[in-house]
Amino acid sequence: MSHLExxxxxxxxxxxxxxxxLLRIPSISTDAEYAPEVRRAGEWMHSQFLALGLDSxxxxxxxHPIIYAESPxxxxxxxxxxxxxxxxxxxxxxxxxxxxxxxxxRRDGNLYARGATDDKGQMLTHVKSVQAWxxxxxxxxxxxxxxxxxxxxxxxxxxxxxxxxxxxxxRLAADVVVVSDTSQFGPGQPAITYGLKGIAYYxxxxxxxxxxxxxGSFGGAVTNPANALARMLGALVDDFGRIQVPGFYDxxxxxxxxxRNMFATLAFSEEAFxxxxxxxxxxxxxxxxxxxxxxxxxxxxVNGIWGGYQGxxxxxVLPSRASAKFSFRLVPDQxxxxxxxxxxxxxxxxxxxGVTMELVDMxxxxxxxxSLESPYMEAAAKAIEHGFGRSPVFIRTGGxxxxxxxxxxxxxxxxxxxxxxxxxxxxxxxxxxxxxxxxHRGIKASAYLWRELSRVDSSE
Amino acid sequence: MSHLExxxxxxxxxxxxxxxxLLRIPSISTDAEYAPEVRRAGEWMHSQFLALGLDSxxxxxxxHPIIYAESPxxxxxxxxxxxxxxxxxxxxxxxxxxxxxxxxxRRDGNLYARGATDDKGQMLTHVKSVQAWxxxxxxxxxxxxxxxxxxxxxxxxxxxxxxxxxxxxxRLAADVVVVSDTSQFGPGQPAITYGLKGIAYYxxxxxxxxxxxxxGSFGGAVTNPANALARMLGALVDDFGRIQVPGFYDxxxxxxxxxRNMFATLAFSEEAFxxxxxxxxxxxxxxxxxxxxxxxxxxxxVNGIWGGYQGxxxxxVLPSRASAKFSFRLVPDQxxxxxxxxxxxxxxxxxxxGVTMELVDMxxxxxxxxSLESPYMEAAAKAIEHGFGRSPVFIRTGGxxxxxxxxxxxxxxxxxxxxxxxxxxxxxxxxxxxxxxxxHRGIKASAYLWRELSRVDSSE
Numbered sequence: 001m002s003h004l005e006x007x008x009x010x011x012x013x014x015x016x017x018x019x020x021x022l023l024r025i026p027s028i029s030t031d032a033e034y035a036p037e038v039r040r041a042g043e044w045m046h047s048q049f050l051a052l053g054l055d056s057x058x059x060x061x062x063x064h065p066i067i068y069a070e071s072p073x074x075x076x077x078x079x080x081x082x083x084x085x086x087x088x089x090x091x092x093x094x095x096x097x098x099x100x101x102x103x104x105x106r107r108d109g110n111l112y113a114r115g116a117t118d119d120k121g122q123m124l125t126h127v128k129s130v131q132a133w134x135x136x137x138x139x140x141x142x143x144x145x146x147x148x149x150x151x152x153x154x155x156x157x158x159x160x161x162x163x164x165x166x167x168x169x170x171r172l173a174a175d176v177v178v179v180s181d182t183s184q185f186g187p188g189q190p191a192i193t194y195g196l197k198g199i200a201y202y203x204x205x206x207x208x209x210x211x212x213x214x215x216g217s218f219g220g221a222v223t224n225p226a227n228a229l230a231r232m233l234g235a236l237v238d239d240f241g242r243i244q245v246p247g248f249y250d251x252x253x254x255x256x257x258x259x260r261n262m263f264a265t266l267a268f269s270e271e272a273f274x275x276x277x278x279x280x281x282x283x284x285x286x287x288x289x290x291x292x293x294x295x296x297x298x299x300x301x302v303n304g305i306w307g308g309y310q311g312x313x314x315x316x317v318l319p320s321r322a323s324a325k326f327s328f329r330l331v332p333d334q335x336x337x338x339x340x341x342x343x344x345x346x347x348x349x350x351x352x353x354g355v356t357m358e359l360v361d362m363x364x365x366x367x368x369x370x371s372l373e374s375p376y377m378e379a380a381a382k383a384i385e386h387g388f389g390r391s392p393v394f395i396r397t398g399g400x401x402x403x404x405x406x407x408x409x410x411x412x413x414x415x416x417x418x419x420x421x422x423x424x425x426x427x428x429x430x431x432x433x434x435x436x437x438x439x440h441r442g443i444k445a446s447a448y449l450w451r452e453l454s455r456v457d458s459s460e
Numbered sequence: 461m462s463h464l465e466x467x468x469x470x471x472x473x474x475x476x477x478x479x480x481x482l483l484r485i486p487s488i489s490t491d492a493e494y495a496p497e498v499r500r501a502g503e504w505m506h507s508q509f510l511a512l513g514l515d516s517x518x519x520x521x522x523x524h525p526i527i528y529a530e531s532p533x534x535x536x537x538x539x540x541x542x543x544x545x546x547x548x549x550x551x552x553x554x555x556x557x558x559x560x561x562x563x564x565x566r567r568d569g570n571l572y573a574r575g576a577t578d579d580k581g582q583m584l585t586h587v588k589s590v591q592a593w594x595x596x597x598x599x600x601x602x603x604x605x606x607x608x609x610x611x612x613x614x615x616x617x618x619x620x621x622x623x624x625x626x627x628x629x630x631r632l633a634a635d636v637v638v639v640s641d642t643s644q645f646g647p648g649q650p651a652i653t654y655g656l657k658g659i660a661y662y663x664x665x666x667x668x669x670x671x672x673x674x675x676g677s678f679g680g681a682v683t684n685p686a687n688a689l690a691r692m693l694g695a696l697v698d699d700f701g702r703i704q705v706p707g708f709y710d711x712x713x714x715x716x717x718x719x720r721n722m723f724a725t726l727a728f729s730e731e732a733f734x735x736x737x738x739x740x741x742x743x744x745x746x747x748x749x750x751x752x753x754x755x756x757x758x759x760x761x762v763n764g765i766w767g768g769y770q771g772x773x774x775x776x777v778l779p780s781r782a783s784a785k786f787s788f789r790l791v792p793d794q795x796x797x798x799x800x801x802x803x804x805x806x807x808x809x810x811x812x813x814g815v816t817m818e819l820v821d822m823x824x825x826x827x828x829x830x831s832l833e834s835p836y837m838e839a840a841a842k843a844i845e846h847g848f849g850r851s852p853v854f855i856r857t858g859g860x861x862x863x864x865x866x867x868x869x870x871x872x873x874x875x876x877x878x879x880x881x882x883x884x885x886x887x888x889x890x891x892x893x894x895x896x897x898x899x900h901r902g903i904k905a906s907a908y909l910w911r912e913l914s915r916v917d918s919s920e
Binding site for chain 1 (some may be wrong): 859
């Protein structure tokens with residue numbers, strides 16, 4: 001692999017430049033106005049794959065296109081499928097960015113831009129490692145397939161549908177699904193994420209009078225949708241951080257002793273964590289540590305709330321409606337659909353007379369946990385040790401990658417979640433970044449991954 | 461009074477023309493661009509008073525001028541002070557007006573224009589009734605003073621300051637303060653409003669992490685300010701519509717049996733009310749009727765709420781802060797300052813670890829109730845019966861007119877709230893109107909009011 005390592009070293013600037021090129025495209029998938037930019041990012045991926053001599057296709061969907069690519073099959077070696085996404089979150093609030101979100105800027109060894117770590121930078125490490133094999137070694141030691149979508153930040157609806165199609169399942173057939181869209185445990189401490197939370201995301205509208213009313217003339221007699229919304233949301237979690245939807249915890253797989261011990265030995269400082277995010281204290285479900293809460297216990301967050309007058313000064317209005325976005329993070333084996341039914345019933349009971357509620361089920365996916373004993377897991381650990389110079393720890397995450405569950409269901413292939421990011425990368429926030437050293441370590445680990453995976457007996 | 465009635469009859473067109481002249485001046489006090497027009501409206505008032513031979517002055521303030529006028533004192537008779545305002549709300553949205561807001565148009569017996577009912581039309585009835593006495597009878601039977609301000613729609617800040625000055629208090633000394641800036645109970649059913657609610661208006665900010673966080677990575681361990689805000693607001697009112705701030709009801713003067721009976725006999729249809737505002741049911745404090753809730757019980761309304769992601773689609777964010785505007789409507793003898801202290805303590809107890817709260821006291825004013833036994837009240841009822849051909853009902857309102865409280869405090873004079881408007885006059889909305897018949901009935905009632913008030917023994 002020394003030849004390949006030389007190639008990687010010689011091409012650092014070129015790889016970074018390619019990443020910057022992709023980051024300059026504002027591929028915000030949640031906003032219809034940016035649809036042409038999302039497509040442009042997809043086309044950019046397509047041209048990358050073609051340049052590597054891969055068989056690649058822009059697969060049209062009802063929304064943003066899926067970019068597919070594959071290298072030739074290798075007899076006797078397993079097949080790895082790389083999943084990633086070329087779309088990004090909206091950048092707002094814009095005024096909190098130190099440099100414009102779509103003009104990548106290098107500062108302190110990091111590259112700052114929306115999508116730097118989530119997921120353009122991380123995803124690209126696997127494209128560049130294939131490039132290293134193809135240009136540096138001539139041939140990959142196993143077949144690598146790529147499915148890079150443009151709708152991860154808005155629910156992956158069309159990829160979801162695509163994966164349900166038996167023809168797609170045949171085409172995508174693989175032994176493992178490699179995903180780099182998570183984080184290391186900390187700077188210099190790589191990790192393999194063996195568990196992901198699921199999610200159930202909702203929008204709740206509480207609808208009252210046909211127009212805003214004077215709160216003096218009508219208040220106290222006409223049900224106020226904003227009051228009702230606050231009460232309904234406030235009832236979701238009790239004083240002990242326990243979610244109050246009936247039956248919510250029925251299917252939760254408890255943490256094992258091995259897991260609790262493993263998490264407890266990780267170098268995690270609550271104080272440093274508080275300082276990092278700027279809070280004086282933490283809170284959460286009683287009886288669980290912070291890492292357990294974040295990684296392996298279900299949670300409930302209001303993601304947005306709005307209604308009535310938000311401007312300066314005081315306006316004495318009884319708003320005609322109020323709304324919120326909120327979501328639950330789920331753990332195996334909670335079922336989002338079962339939850340939605342129980343939630344709807346609970347909210348309808350809480351909804352007072354005089355207002356109506358509309359609960360929109362935005363998207364849902366169950367959580368996933370991979371066996372720590374899988375040979376692919378061991379192969380990945382070796383590759384990471386090569387790339388990062390340190391063995392990875394095994395962690396879980398509170399993040400949800402619903403599509404990972406879909407892949408598992410569609411292809412019966414376990415995910416390998418190899419996160420190159422860091423917790424303070426400001427994913428989904430202003431000043432998103434990706435450490436450039438990790439970008440290159442990720443490429444190297446990925447290059448080794450193809451070798452390690454190729455040695456696993458896939459007939460097992 | 462037959463001579464005076466003839467005069468009123470003969471001058472109907474002239475009075476309407478005068479009103480139209482005033483309505484043509486776009487005296488929008490909230491918009492600095494319209495300052496010259498606001499002044500023009502004030503000067504127009506001043507010239508009206510001078511033409512009636514009253515002693516009048518344009519009193520300059522830091523904002524728009526106050527127009528003051530007075531007739532000569534009458535030995536042995538009380539003094540009445542008329543309060544009104546010559547400024548208006550902005551007319552937007554303009555495209556919803558059927559005729560331009562500052563080109564008064566007669567349609568179906570109404571006069572349509574911004575300010576028609578609030579307050580140019582209603583206020584002018586008292587000027588025209590004085591004109592009738594002065595031109596038709598030569599002399600008013602009591603001293604009438606006028607304080608007509610140009611800042612009612614933007615907070616009355618300068619009038620508030622003016623009323624605190626002992627010199628002003630001496631100059632304005634009166635036995636009653638006559639205000640026509642409210643509504644009749646319904647078409648053809650005049651009313652005297654003997655109670656106004658007070659108000660305590662707050663802004664609440666709940667502040668968490670220094671920036672928005674990924675709800676997957678941080679949710680469940682980091683206190684979510686939007687969850688906390690919902691719980692805090694949700695705790696303000698219980699399932700029975702009772703406000704939970706400790707001691708909240710301690711100083712509430714209960715409704716008397718007379719009041720409850722009086723309200724119960726009013727022609728008020730809950731069904732029609734629901735239909736008017738477009739709701740299927742009403743709710744509120746248990747044990748009270750809709751009118752009691754609206755007029756005489758304290759209430760709590762969230763006026764605005766915001767935090768996190770409000771755009772389309774789903775953003776999995778744990779917002780760094782969340783805020784709300786909310787207000788209580790108060791009844792005598794609740795004290796806004798005492799309430800603020802109890803509220804702050806309650807919210808601080810509810811505020812979970814990991815977030816901080818900031819409670820901003822925006823403004824407060826106590827409620828006011830005038831005794832139904834006051835001889836001025838009886839005089840006003842008689843005058844209204846003359847003017848409208850029907851005895852008024854005695855009502856209260858959930859609205860707050862802080863300046864009325866200021867007058868009561870500054871002059872120790874009870875307010876007489878004689879509303880000539882109607883609930884569907886579109887106050888503050890497009891197509892504001894004033895029923896022309898009510899304009900003339902108001903002038904006649906006002907003309908009789910001067911006679912009836914003059915007969916009250918003010919030394920009592």
